Amino acid sequence: MKKVLQIIMFVLILLLAYLVYSGMFSKPIFYEEHIEGFPVAFIKETSDYRSAERVRNDVYLRLLEKGFQTERGFGLFLESPLGGKIEDITYYAGMILTEEQFELMMHEDTFIDFTMLYPGDSVVASFAYKTHLSSPFATIKVYSRLQKYLAEKKLQRGAVIEIYDLQKNEILFISSTQIVLPLSPRESAD
Secondary structure, three states: OOOHHHHHHHHHHHHHHHHHHHHOOOOEEEEEEEEEEEEEEEEEEOOOOHHHHHHHHHHHHHHOOOOOOEEEEEEEEEOOOOOOOOOOOEEEEEEEEEHHHHHHOOOOOOEEEEEOOOEEEEEEEEEEEEOOHHHHHHHHHHHHHHHHHHOOOOOOOOOOEEEEOOOOOOOEEEOOOOOOOOOOHHHHHH
């Protein structure tokens, strides 16, 4: 019996260490910055907030099939996922491109939309990405603190761009009232 309890305690300690490492007790770092535009390939989706990762992965795989290697995923959300509504929200999710990839995409026949995003003056929150669990921890911690930060600074909340940068092992949340919704060549033709 004593051996079983020791094993259970050991497993619980390992689980707690993993949760702590993943960011369970981490705090996001907030700062203000002017962010220049960057090119993105995306899919516009109306679904559950949690589906954005699947959509990002889908865009990643489609780009990879066309020979485009990308390292940073993004999601553009008009509503906070903590506002009670996480189902049937419209968002844009995909991958951030290099300037060279963006130029090449303009000549590709593809079913992925692409555009430039210009956040401008923004409030940025940074959160370490260490494991797959870092993403939900970041979402809960950033969105809950973002409203407080904006109220203290007397700033207005805008759309939020979430950037998943696996090379830098960080998740950035960029809130800006200056973001213009992505307008792809196909959307402008409608």
